[in-house]
Amino acid sequence: MQPRRQSFIAVPTDPCSGSLPALAMADFSLRPRLGFKGAGTADWLAAQGLSLPPEPNQSVKDDQGRLIARLSWGEFLLLGDFAALQSAWSFETAPLCFPLPRLHSHAWIVISGDAAPKMMAKICGVDLRAHKFAQGRIAQTSVARLNAIVIADRIRGRLGFHLLSDISTSQYLWDCLCDAMLEFDGAPVVLEALAKESHGQTDAQG
Amino acid sequence: MKIMNCPLNGPRNISEFAYGGEVKPTPDAQAPTQEWADYVYYHANQPGILREWWLHVPTSYWFIAERDVTTDRIIATFKPEEVLR
Amino acid sequence: MTRLPAPWGKWIDRTKSLSFWFEGKSYPAHQGDTVASALLANGQSLIGRSFKYHRPRGSYSAAGWDANALVQAGSKPNLSADRLAVQDHLQVKALNYFGCLNRDWGRLVEKASRLLPAGFYYKTFFTPRIAWKFWEPVIRHMAGLGRVDLQAAHAYYDKEYLFADVAVIGAGPAGLAAALEAAKAGAEVMLIDEDQQIGGSLNWARGGDGEPMAKLAGWPRISLLEQASVQALFDDNWLEIVKGNRLYKLRAKSVVVATGCYQMPLVFRHNDLPGVMLGSAVQRLMRLWGVVPGRRAVVAAANEDGYAAALDLMDAGVQVEAIADLRAHRDAGPFAIEAGQRGLRILQGVTPYEAHENNNRLAGVSLAQIMGEGRCGPVFERIDCDLLAVCVGRIPATGLLSHAGAKFAHQAHMDLPTELPAHVFAAGSVNGCLSLDAAQKDGKRAGALAAKSAGFEAETPPAPLRDCEGVTHPWPIFAHPAGMEFVDLDEDVQIKDIVASMQDGYDHIQLLKRYSTSGMGPSQGKLFWPHVKRLMAKEKGVTPAEIGASTIRPPMGGETLGHLAGRGFEPVRLTAMHRRHLELGGVMMPAGAWMRPAYYGQDKNAIEKEVRAVREGVGLIDVSTLGGLDVRGPDAAAFLERLYTWTYAKLAVGRARYVLMCDQTGVVIDDGVAARLHDQHFYVTATTSGVDRVFRLMQWHNAQWRMNVDIAQVTSAYAAVNLAGPKAREVLAKAGTSVDISKEALPYLGVREGMVAGIQARILRIGFVGELGYEIHVPAQYGEALWDALMTAGQDFGIKPFGVEAQRILRLEKGHIIIGQDSDALTHPFEIGMDWAVKMDKPFFMGQAALRAHLEKAPTRKLVGFELENDQGPLPKECHLAIEDGEIAGRVTSVARSPALGRVIGLAFVPPGKAQAGSRFQIRVDGGSMVGARVTPVPFYDPKNQRQEM
Structure with missing residues (x-):
């Protein structure tokens, strides 16, 4: 029997499954993701055929809609199914490149709605308005007093963010977001409601 | 709230950073105890421009800042490898 | 309720009627009214009682600049009636009276005022020391502000960050001009104003032009934050702004301070009576709310403002009995000329010398000729009146500039900015450009400079000349032999109190403030400090310029704890097994930000039972909070050798060893275990509370050493349990594992990676409790599945979950120390029997x-x-x-x-x-x-x- 993998976030059982609310948020924590870090990482990932953002705090999408985020000169966060990379990696084949268990270290929350920057301004001190924080930009900063990675992305055709933050505090963060989005008629939705266009790949076991 | 320019993350509120002390050379492992004691316990605390370690907490990134400790003006920030060659 | 016809009263909506309660009596009001305007419209000029002498007080500035009109609204104490908007059914109470507001027996204190000198508390109650215990509650009761309602429901407050290229504070003529100019240059502008509607003096001053809002039409780059008070201007253009229940933190690239001026009070006997008001207050009441605060008025003037106020009063149908112009000669300004043409009685070189009271309000003023600085001839006339409008000067509202570190110079009897920090600009009357034309030109200039400073291209128009000469009277202070001339209305400080404080030796501005309490009241002396400085200067025989400006510190106005606290963000860390702990009746306790079960269930012997289960059978504890670090790379072992006291180069793959970390002073700071999973990979555990520090230290050292090693903080990525007790092996076998866990294959301190209950796991044969035990670390999202598998497998063996309390006892029985509990900030390893873990003959370690x-x-x-x-x-x-x-x-x-x-x-x-x-x-x-x-x-x-x- 496959063991059960469990998000740290308790999502209401029927979170607003009808039409998309003006501001919507879904728990993507069970969706695949991966990280690599170390001085040899950029070289090794490029050798695996990935095209990488040239500078830290930028992200790009590949042709499969997977998101490749560069967090520093030698650290990358890969949102989507990169299982092939995982099996290609070893200490011997990837010198100075080390995998990070991002699937389990970080919760992944996706926010969609044009009021998303305004909502984030209640919990985050970085200017995330679209004309100052373009699609693909990354801010590694403090959100509701937690360290978090914020990535700008259009989600379901609207402004949106990927929010990655320590998994142990993810319920707290979820609750903060629920509270912050109330004044914008925001609500949690099921994962599928936001997954359609943002990440096409199938749900995978970590 | 002051702003500090992180070499990795750009300008951020000072609340995202932690102070790490003055940049100074570490004595040799076998250096006399007195030299180590000076390194560990003695801080000049002089007014003027100092080089200091600062940490950007959300990314755990250490870098070096040049700061006028009299006026609390941050003059410039550097990646560590730019300063410690 | 009597109101002037439109266009007077431009802020009230006469079609919308409200009613509110003041002191148990219902009053009608209009939408747009403040409590002060509505009370005055109903003829109620007495709004509260003064702090010390319980004197009758009413609205003085109609702008909340003073503490005269503080009231309590429901459970909210100390709100200014000048700014408190009337809401239907609002319950308002006056402050600081005994009996009833109209007949306050607390006013008896005034009769004893001779016995209440400056520095009264210092002198009277501190010796003998025991006396203070008696007097303190008495004084606190007498000298009170509002009452805190301990039963009040918690309101919802929160915070928001805002961003702009240029922040403009104050939407009067100068601020509006600055905002438009900066926006024209392409800057994103945040225009902040505290009034009900923007416009500042354009709304209420004679000659102001009508539609401030229209100026902003078609400028989407200008965002407006109305009814918002800027409380502070901090480093790097960081503004604290309060609006409603929200605190905004605005970061701008540059700031224009266009905060205008306060109007200067006139100090004379009984200058605090309801009915004595600033001229601007009278004009505000009439133009904004359609309220005339009197029928027969006298105007005290020392500039054109006084003549403008007099003309406004005449236009509103008020009988203006006289203008007492403090100056020997008046300027030929347009308002003065018009006043003369309209037959107003103008008295030159004359001041109100005493105000007379009837039924808690002004009934008349006695006038006297001014003979010299602060000196008057005999009273030559008493005029019956119920309103005295005071227009004797301006006080630039420099508070925010002071926060930013500006320097000021005394010019034309005012403190005006001379040196401003980079990116901060002053505009309009706060900068000494008082006339409408000058203020607007100065606003344009400041707006262009601010845009430039924010990185936009803008042509800077020339600076207009300051036109502030002859506006502020040098000495509008007239002592009376019987006293009661109030320099500070908030704190009931009289002229003699300032003089006496100086004579007592408190002659430095900071000392005098504390000793006389002037400037210590709710308005922090906004209106009163210039006079205190004048009195100090005279007593010292120096000029006011030599006294220097007092430092004005944040916040600008009263601030509620709710604003400071905001929404309250207190992160809580939960482990993967948190739900299971709750289901099992775990009594949770905080461990840093984490929640951990102290023990399970209500049984008073719960802890002891958990201890016995581990010693005699098998127990399971959640140790996910233990710090975890992956140290990887060719130099991993060498790196650990330099950081920890023991040696790891020769540690075999598949083995674990204790780690002990000292700081550079040799003090023990953390411990744990290093498990070698690969030649290049150590999985290092650290204490729950110490791991962040250890991680930072590792990162910091490697920023200097630059070894071929990478350090990753993986604490949260792994859920971990310790399965401990004589039956642990049997339980683990039953749960199913791909690892050979026999004693021979996996001995004490052995480490394996493999499957446990179908989950990829790191198995460490270590333990803190001194029994056969396995620490099993799995990816966090599988933590609950692992827990369930082990609890199910352990059922037949009587497995029992145990908490932190049982673990503490178990480890104590083994004599294991807890860093931070059994060590302190000076403990080195040799004091705690850790000699065996320290290899002094290594080349180097921290x-x-x-x-x-x-x-x-x-x-x-x-x-x-x-x-x-x-x-x-x-x-x-x-x-x-x-x-x-x-x-x-x-x-x-x-x-x-x-x-x-x-x-x-x-x-x-x-x-x-x-x-x-x-x-x-x-x-x-x-x-x-x-x-x-x-x-x-x-x-x-x-x-x-x-x-x-x-």
């Missing part, structure tokens, strides 16, 4: 040099195990002191009754001479009695450590 020095000196204390000689007496607690010949000789660090041994055991620091087994020492317990303890070798339990190696 703290080595300091430890070398420690070894050269005689030790001063040792951590030892002890047993109580008498278990039945009082029990020591952690931090109780060991006493030797009446001196402190050490302290207890851990103590508990051991279920396994049936005795009270503990750890304590004792002098080296007392550290041998069998030595006796005394511990002083609660209540002061002494109990005897005997040094005992550790481990107390299973001294040969056979059980953990089964």
Whole structure:
């Protein structure tokens, strides 16, 4: 029997499954993701055929809609199914490149709605308005007093963010977001409601 | 709230950073105890421009800042490898 | 309710009627009214009582600049009636009276005012010291502000960050011009204004032009924040702004301060009576709310403002009896000329010398000729009137500039900015450009400069000349032999109080403030400091410029704790098994930000039962909060050798070893275990509270050493349990594992990676509790599945979850120390019996040099195990002191009754001479009695450590 993998976030059982609310948020924590870090990482990932953002705090999408985020000169966060990379990696084949268990270290929350920057301004001190924080930009900063990675992305055709933050505090963060989005008629939705266009790949076991 | 320019993350509120002390050379492992004691316990605390370690907490990134400790003006920030060659 | 016809009263909506309560009586009002405007419209000029003498007070500035009109609205104390918007059914009470507002017996204090000199508290109540205990409650009761309602429901407050290229503070003529100019240059502008509607003096001053809002039409780059007060201007253009229940933190690239001016009070006998008001207050009341605060008026003037106010009063149909112009000659300004043409009685060189009271309000003023600075001739006339409008000067509202570190100079009897910090600009009347034309030109200039400073291209128009000469009277202060001339209305400070404070020796501005209490009131002396400075200067024989500007600090206005607290963000860390702990009745306790089960269930012997389960059967504890670090790379072993005291280069893959970290002073700061999973990979555990520090230290050192190693913080990525007890192996086998867990294949301190219950796991044969045990680390999202698998597998073996409390006892029985509990900020490894974990002959490790020095000196204390000689007496607690010949000789660090041994055991620091087994020492317990303890070798339990190696 496959063991059960469990998000740290308790999502209401029927979170607003009808039409998309003006501001919507879904728990993507069970969706695949991966990280690599170390001085040899950029070289090794490029050798695996990935095209990488040239500078830290930028992200790009590949042709499969997977998101490749560069967090520093030698650290990358890969949102989507990169299982092939995982099996290609070893200490011997990837010198100075080390995998990070991002699937389990970080919760992944996706926010969609044009009021998303305004909502984030209640919990985050970085200017995330679209004309100052373009699609693909990354801010590694403090959100509701937690360290978090914020990535700008259009989600379901609207402004949106990927929010990655320590998994142990993810319920707290979820609750903060629920509270912050109330004044914008925001609500949690099921994962599928936001997954359609943002990440096409199938749900995978970590 | 002051702003500090992180070499990795750009300008951020000072609340995202932690102070790490003055940049100074570490004595040799076998250096006399007195030299180590000076390194560990003695801080000049002089007014003027100092080089200091600062940490950007959300990314755990250490870098070096040049700061006028009299006026609390941050003059410039550097990646560590730019300063410690 | 009487109102002037439109266009007077431009802020009230006459079609919308409201009613509110003041002092138990219902009053009608219009939408747009403030409590002060509505009360005055109903003829109620008495709004509260003064702080010290309980004198009658009413609205003085109609702008909330003073504490005269503070009221309580529902559970909210100390709100200015000048700014408090009327809401239907609002319950408003006056402050600080006894009996009823109209007949306050507290006013008897005034009769005794002679007995209440400056520095009254200092002089009277502190000797004998015991007296203060009696007087304090009496004084607190007499000199009160609002009442805090302890039953009030918590309101929802929150915070928001805002961003702009240019922030403009104040949307009067200068601010509007600045905002438009900056927006024209392409800047994103945030325009902040505290009034009901923007426009500042454009709304209420004679000659102001109508539609401020229209100016902003078509400028989407200008965002407007109305009814918002800027409380502070901090470093790097960081503004704290309060609006409603939200606190905004605005970051701008540059700031224009266009905060305008306050109007200067006139100090004379009884200048505080309801009916004595600033001229601007009268104009505001009429133009904004359609309220005339009197029928017969006298105007005290020292500039054109006075003539403008007089003309406005005439236009509103008020009988203006006279203008008392403090100046010997008036300027030929347009308003003065018009006033003369309209036949107003103008008295030159004359001041109100005393105001007369009837029924708690102004009934008349006595006028006297001014003979010199602050000196008057005899009263030559008394005029009956119910309104005195005061227009004797301006006080630039420089508070925010002061926050930013601006420097000021005394010019035209005002403090005007001379040096501004980079990116901060002053515009309009706060900058000495008082006329409408000058203010607008100055606003344009400042807006262009601010845009430039924010990185936009803009042509800077020339600066207009300051036109502030002859506006502010040099000495509008007239002492009276009978006193009661109020310099500070907030605190009831009279002229003689300032003079007496100086004579008592408090002649520095900062000392005088505290001693006389002037400037200590709710408005922080906004209106009153210029006069205090004048009086100080005169007493000292210097000019006001030489007194210097007092530093104005944030916040600008009153601030509620709700604003400061905001929404309240307190992150809580939960482990993967949190839900299971709750289901099992876990009593949760905080461990740093984490929540951990202290024990399970309500049974009063719960902890002891959990201990027994581990010793006799099998127990399961969630240790996910343990710090986890992946240290990887070709230099991983060498890196650990430099950071930890022991040696790891030769540690075999598949083995774990204790790690102990010292700082550079040799003090023990953390411990854990390093498990070698690969030649290049160590999985290092750290204490729950220490891991962040350890991680930072590792990162910091490698920023300098630049070894070929990478450090990753993986604490949260792994859920972990310790399966412990004689039956642990059987439970693990039953749960199913791909790893050979036989004693031979996986001995004590062995490490394997493999599957447990279908989950990829790191299995470490280590334990803190001294039994056969496995620490099993799995990816966090599988934590609950692992817990369930082990609990199910353990059912037949009587498995019991155990919490932090049981673990503490179990480890104490083994004599294991907890860093931070059994060590302190000075403990080095040799004091706590960790010599075996320190390899002094390594080339280098953190703290080595300091430890070398420690070894050269005689030790001063040792951590030892002890047993109580008498278990039945009082029990020591952690931090109780060991006493030797009446001196402190050490302290207890851990103590508990051991279920396994049936005795009270503990750890304590004792002098080296007392550290041998069998030595006796005394511990002083609660209540002061002494109990005897005997040094005992550790481990107390299973001294040969056979059980953990089964």
